Amino acid sequence: MEPQWAVSISPHIRQTQTTAGIMWTVSGSLIPVLLLSIYNFGLRSLFITLSSVISCVVVEAICQRALGRPISVKDGSAVLTGILLAFVIPPGVPYWLPIIGAVAAIFINKQLMGGLGFNVWNPALVGRALLTAAFPVYMTAAWIPSREVSHVPILNYIWGGLDGVSTATPLYVLRHYGMEALTKQFGDLPVIYTNFLLGFKPGCIGETSAVLILLGGLFLMARGIITWPIPVSTLASVAVISWVFGGETWLSGPVLVHLLSGGVILGAFYMATDYVTSPSLKTAQIIFGIGVGGLTMLIRLKGGYPEGVCYAILLMNCLTPALNEWFRPERFAPPKQAPVAAAK
């Protein structure tokens, strides 16, 4: 008999990029950041990241199994969530902590809502928010001084860290003791800027090196995976607000300190751009980015936490469905309106 050929609906050709391709590319673009973090804070960075990635993948697989869905961990989305979750927790926390974050990120936030594509909030940030609420001491104090600053002994480099707990982050110092204390602890402004840009400062595992995150983000833009509106509008609004309201007097705020500390850069390029939880069209994306930047600065300057990126993004995530509804693509040629309606 004549063989029967495959029948499917057009189009019969597809461009090559896939969901898994995107997830793995984004994950890959974060490897330099991780390497620097290992250099900076010791192998703890690696182990915590591994713990986070493995728990995210395992939680995803267990959930899918239990819910009777196909197991899709190969698409890389759980791996990416794992990496991002690790990147927003301090390096000094115990190794089991990410497991709890993974349950929040993947089980509660993603799989219970319907799986990939149906979550309202950014999974990694949900994980972080839950950990911050449940383990405030670890999440706000388990900092490790950067290697460049303290030159820790080698053993400490591999296993240690918990004795570094007392080191405060630049944002904490700035918020509670002001600019003078900041320069006292981290050096003069030029030194601060260089170290912050390169990433030699205490902070979360993957948030410290502005330059490497920026390069990763530019790489993703060049690959067409993310676009400029969200990162640019986020960074711009942080810059403007910190300049206008961030100083002792108006128009004198430490713009670069705000841009380069905490999770602003990582948030702008990797968290706020998450497809599922951010709006799809340019205008909506710009509004979203301004909202993220604005809320971040509101929390930093007026709120109870020194850092606000995580909550700012989670709050804006809630608005994403509405932004998507308000901003629909402009139709090329809609039907002619009835004359009555057109006259109005």
Add this chain to the structure above:
Amino acid sequence: MAGLTFSKGGVHPEEHKELTERLAIEEMPPPAQVALPLSMHFGAIAQPVVKKKQEVQEGEVIAVVEKGLGAPIHSSVTGTVKTVEPRPHPTMVRCDAIIIDRDPAAAPRKYERENWTTLSREQLLARVKDAGIVGLGGAGFPTAVKLSPPPTAKMDLLILNGAECEPYLTTDHRIMLEHPEQVVEGAKIMVKILGIKKGVIGVELNKPDAINALQKALKVSDGHDEGEIAVQGVQVKYPQGSEKQLIYSLTKRSVPGGGLPFDVGVIVQNISTTVAVYEAVTMNKPLYEKVMTVSGRAIKRPANIKVKVGTVLSDVVEYLGGVSDDLLKIVSGGPMMGFAMSSMDVPVVKTTSGVLFLNSKETSIGPYGPCIHCGWCLQACPMGLAPKEIGIYVEAGKGHLTERFGIMECFECGCCAYVCPAKRPLVQFCRLAKIGVKRGS
């Protein structure tokens, strides 16, 4: 040079035209048997006017449409009617077809050139109608009907669609290159039928040789002046050859949803159709042959061939040396909007512009994933619709609520599905959504 283009969306699939764009059109010897489906046009199914065992001549009318829209069908060979029976069809699943055994001794029919410039508009139109010409680039809308817009429409421009934006296909390219004078003359005939002054041939800029050839032909033909015809290059971008997009590219007029080109004073004709009009009017030759591209990496010898309508695909394959083992999909038409066919018993019909034999590297059939909201489909849709929402609604059983996303303007160009990284069958979803909207539930 960027060139004129439409305002929204569009994609740049790999062209693959190098497989056939340099190959001259060759005539395939007529097969021993042809199968002429009774539906090769938009409208009512034709009724046979021949009986079993009846002898028919090449070019003789064998089926007509008495009432409603349609076009007559002519025998493509001289021979004997064997039977009328259901056969596979490229776009419908099955359709009755007249099967004719060719008389191997019969000589091919010859046509003489006639002077047409003395004919009236009505006489010209009658020739187009009697020749059974339909829109050869798409759905097969009867050309004579299209050339008679309502008297209320203020027509001022004829557009010839030489964009050929579908990957692989090089049919129109070769026709414009090898027979530019026929294209130009066909355009002049249609301009006369429409009673207008202007025509423009839109050609994608990846065919500079065709643009050149047409320009030369236009210079030569400047003698008997029936109106101004011009050639205009347009940007290489899919779906440049879609009616609404091409009209916008060339005139910046946009045809409103639910409207037709004549609402903005324009009529669009395909290149092959134009040549068919030329043959019908200047030689009284009905439409029963078709130039088409046979391409893809799973056919042994890709080619541009002129075949008798009704030639069964397996004969074409045999003529071109067979297919390779990794053949995965057979597509009638271009890869973006064509139909996949499940067997090689399908005959070539009037609207077949190409047949592609794609291997597993060129095409794929695989599972799809959930929407990750990347928004790429929103950027790609040339109509400015929201394919991602439409897909999600259809999956949730709410396809009938998608009218607000403009679903009825979707012309299934496939741009959205082409870019989707989750490989979602968005065109399929759009079709289901339209059915839902029409049904209202």
